[in-house]
Amino acid sequence: MKWFKRFLIASFSLALLGVGAIAAAYFYVLPDLPDVNTLKTVKLQTPLRIYSQDGLLISQFGEKRRIPVEYEDVPQQLINAVLDTEDARFFEHKGIDPIGIVRAATILITTGKKSQGASTITQQVARGFFLSNEKTYIRKIKEIFLALKIEKALTKKEILTLYLNRSFLGNRAYGVGAAAQVYYGKELDELTLPEMAMIAGLPQAPSAANPIRNPQRATNRRNWVLSRMLEKRNITQAEYEEAAAAPVTARYHGAEIDLYAPYISEMARDYMIQKYGREEAYTHGYNVYTTINSDLQRKAQTALRNNVFAYDQRHGYRGPGKVLWTETPINNEQILEALKAKPVIQGIIPAAVMAVSEQSAEFLTKHGERVTVEWSGLKWARKFITDKRQGRVPKTASDILNVGEQVWVRHNGDEWQLSQVPQVSSATVSLDPVDGAIQTLVGGFSFSQSQFNRVTQAKRQLGSNIKPFIYASALEHDYTLATLINNAPINKPDTRQGTAWRPKNSPDVYGGPTRLRVGLAQSINVMSVRALRHIGIDDAVDTLVSFGFDAQDLPRNESLALGSPSVTPLQVASAFNVFANGGYLVEPYYITKITDSYDNVIEQAEPTYACKPMPVDVEASQDLNSDDPFTAIPQDFEQVAELDINDTDSMAANVDEPQVEGPKVIDGYCQQDNLRKAKQVISEQTAFLITEALKSVIWGGGDWSKGTGWNGTAWRAARLIKRRDIAGKTGTTNESRDTWFSGYNPSLTSTFWVGFDDHTRQLGRTTWIADGPEGQISGAEAGAKTAGPGWNHFFNEALKGTPEIIKEPPQGIVSARIDLTTGKLTRKTDHTTSFEYFIDGTQPTEFVADAPETEDIFIDNSEEDLFQ
Structure with a gap:
């Protein structure tokens, strides 16, 4: 009895000491214990993802690959595999497992080695979020108390969900969702039993014993997991044997990129870093949705790549x-x-x-x-x-x-x-005419070769792509498409550059008085210079600035008329967009929205729209007053010379109904009052007239059967695309260092540029091959032959299967039959005449005489002789 009393006293004393030790330990570590309630709102580190407008993954940035999943999305067998391996009594204990602790203590006493076998999943969550992996007694004490607090703060399912999403599973994969993608390229619900067992076995040694680095060790671990599942009766003997015999199929799967568009993804990544900082951008799970149209982007990439290959091959091996x-x-x-x-x-x-x-x-x-x-x-x-x-x-x-x-x-x-690896460079960008959304962007032939984005960063000489803007300024003054401009050598040089500058045509031939439409379509240099002289350099610069070009890039001399400014392809496409949308400068943009990891929208684009307020009566406002003979509108006036100027019914029949361009803008009218309206920089009428002239760049004019037919510089586009709603302009600089083609229809604007990154290197020329490929290109490289084919093939694919959009002339546009030689009105209806469009009030008032007249038929105030 005496010894029994001593035993009870000793036991009670030890119990008190144990309780006291636990209390002492608790109060000792209490100041260092974090608030476990933060786990309720924890933000798991997830990578930055960039998407196309239609939701395809373009790129992913971040050191950790994680695909957060909800508890309900995890297959039950995967949950079983994890619990049977890591914590079979997870749903029974309160955060710590006394049985596991006794087992670990026994191992420590018998072997002298520490074991982590006593750690529950709750303890692992505590360690993963709040503690280090350092194996010390004080860390273990903190872990135990944190586990107890976590169990009070969170439900079992919430704790297990944190564990399944937080665990490092090798190869930069964090969580079971990412592991399924990295090792098998699958979603969780697509995993097989052996694959789930493999993932469940990874937390023990994710770096050293994953199936990619050490397949045999990973297989042994997988089969041990399967044996635990069999022991816990979560699988049958037959399932065990089949799964244990399954081969290792794991291999590394990168991010599941749906659309390879590295230049735009780099732009989005840079934006996010600039705004949110690198660490936050890469870890907060932001999703950036760009304006890129995946179908058009692939077509643009293919067109650019094939065009570069074609240039490279014709210049030799x-x-x-x-x-x-x-x-x-x-x-x-x-x-x-x-x-x-x-x-x-x-x-x-x-x-x-x-x-x-x-x-x-x-x-x-x-x-x-x-x-x-x-x-x-x-x-x-x-x-x-x-x-x-x-x-x-x-x-x-x-x-x-x-x-x-x-x-x-x-x-x-x-x-x-x-x-062979091409040495030439190229870039292309496409925009939505209505709101400026960037539909495609390819900044170079190969991102792996060069990350330099030529669409936004390369300023190259514009060449003849500038001429539509010069002529737009002239139309806003007092020129018309029928105005005759002297196509003759310029003998009065511009000395503002310090030297006598005498521009020449290319080729160096001159045709005398020529209509503005033809001068633009055939890119006649001296006519552009004379148009610039007529409007004045200051007004021309102001016009170019209104189109979005930087004033500091615009030289104040006559070389401006031939494209001496250096600009980016994005600026060029944005400027041509003004013609496509009826005169509005819309701001290009490439991000529609940004969401956080919970799909909450944190940024939303607010683009500008090319639209005018909806009138009270749209139909009344668009009345063309068909009683006026000047409002007769043929579909293709240079090809319908047989129409009578008063036959308004037959000509109106060739005009289609207005095209719906989008849900927020219909037929140029704003459908919502709260839209940000773009600035109108030229009149709708001027935009229409330039577009008509740029159609002639592609389709030419005249009557070939009567010997009056002529080609525009981009006739190759007409042969391939075969539709009348496209317009465009070629561009070539001196010695063919830069070549351009920019064009559009009412739904899309696109610019292609080709040149060498080395500004001093010329694109050169090639010789004809007798047995060469069909449609081979030879002679000096130029916009029509070097950049043009890329645009042609892209637009042909981009518009394939879509209806032609023949837009009605805007209010204030009239047409009249003119004499092709003088630009004056005519009563003839033969091949020497054609319909021309005019802004109402600028149409000719004088009829041509029977004998051609030569006085006052072209605008040129210089005293030089026409035929000099």
């Missing part, structure tokens, strides 16, 4: 990258090792020449694939000599290649062909 061997061949392993350092660029694959036949060759690619290139994929490769000279057309494959050379090949969609 620059030879092999290096010679891997000459007489003594090396084995495949050595070849592949030599090719490993060479990157694949836009489908251009490093390869070694293995065999050369008469008109074919065999290659071993970097990927270990043997491919044969037939003569159709080789014959383009005449030798590159300079940008202006190419060698002879090859007759056999040995004229081009030698065994042992390291070269490049690519598959063009139809067949393999010899290739």
Whole structure:
């Protein structure tokens, strides 16, 4: 009895000491214990994601890949696998598991080693969010008390959800949602039992024992998880055996990019960093929705890439990258090792020449694939000599290649062909005419080659792309499309540049008095200079600034008329958009909205719209007063000379109904009072007239059957696209250092630029090949031949399947039949006449005489002789 009393006293004393120790420990660590209630509003670090306008993932930025999931979205078998492995009594204990603690203590006493086997999932959440992984007793004490507090603050499902989303599972994957994507490229509900078991086993050693780095160790761990599930009766013996025998299928899956558009994603990333800082932008789970149209973006990328390939190939083959061997061949392993350092660029694959036949060759690619290139994929490769000279057309494959050379090949969609990495650069951007949304943006041939965004950062000389703006200013003064301007050499030089500047036409031919429409369509230089002289440089600069160009980029001399300013492609597209939308300068933008990780909108775009207030009676405001003979509107006036000037009914029948352009703007009218309205910089009538003239750039005019037909500089577009609602302008600078094509229809505006990043390098010229491809381009590179084909192919694909949009002339536009030689009114209806559009009040009032008159038929106040 005495010993029993002593035992009770000792036990009670030890219990008191234990309680006291626990209390002491609690009060000791209390000041360091964080508020677990913060877990209720915790923000898991999730990456920045960039999307297209239609919700396709363009890019993802951030060191941690995490896809937060709700408890209800996690398959029950995955939950079972995690609990059976990490904490089988999770739903029974209160944050700490006494049984687990006793087991861990026993291991410590018997082996002298510490074990983490006593940690519950709640303790792991406490450690993951608030503590370090340092194995110390004080950390363990804090962990226990935090676990108890967490259990009081959160439900079991909330705790488990935090664990499933927070755990590091290797290869930058945090949480089971990200792990499913990284290792299997799947959503959680698509995982198989062995895949779920593999993920459940990762928390023990995510870096060293994941299935990519150590497949065997990961397999052993997976099978142990399966055995625990079998032991807990969450799977059957048959399911266990089948899953345990399953092969390891895990491999690394990058972010599931749906649309590769690196230049626009880099713009969005830079915006987010500038506004929110790098750390917040990369970790707060922001979603940036851009204005990019995924379908159009892919088409723009393809058009630009193929256009660059076409330019590069017609200028010749620059030879092999290096010679891997000459007489003594090396084995495949050595070849592949030599090719490993060479990157694949836009489908251009490093390869070694293995065999050369008469008109074919065999290659071993970097990927270990043997491919044969037939003569159709080789014959383009005449030798590159300079940008202006190419060698002879090859007759056999040995004229081009030698065994042992390291070269490049690519598959063009139809067949393999010899290739090379282009040196020329290009850029394109497309805008919505109504609100300026950037629909496509390609800042260069290859983002991996150069991250320099030529759409927004490269200022290049504009060339003849400037002429529509010069003529728009002239129309806003007193010119018309029928005004005759002297197409003759300019002998009075502009000395503002310090030298005598005498512009010439290209080609250097002159045709005398020429209508403004023809001068713009054929890009006649001296006519543009004379138009500039008429309006004055100051007014021309003011007009260009109103179109969005920077005043400091505009030289105040006559070179302005031929495009000496250096501007970005985005500025050019934005300026041409003014013609497309009826005279409004809409601000380009590329982000529609930004949401947080909970899909709350934190930023919303407020674009400007090209629209005018809705009138009380739209139909009355658009009455064309058909009793006036000058309001007769033919669809294509230079092709319908047989129409009578008073036959308004037949001509009106050729006009389609107004096109609905969008939900917020219909037929140029604002549908909501709260829209931010863009500034109107030219009249709707002037925009219409320039558009009509720019249609002539593509379609030309006159009557070919009568010998009066003529082409505009962009006639290739008409041959390919074959629709009448497109308008555009070519642009070429001196010595062809920059080439442009900018064009539009009522639903889309696009600019293409091609040139070398080295401003001093010319685009050169190519010679004709007798047996060359259909539609081959030769001669001096220029806007129509170098940038134009890219625009043509893009617009052809972009508009395919869409109806033509033939817009009605705006109120205040009339048409009249004119004599093509004098620009005066005529009563004739033959091939020497045509309808022309005028702003009401500017139409001619004088009829041409039977004999051609020469006085006062063109505007030119200089005293020089016309035919000088």
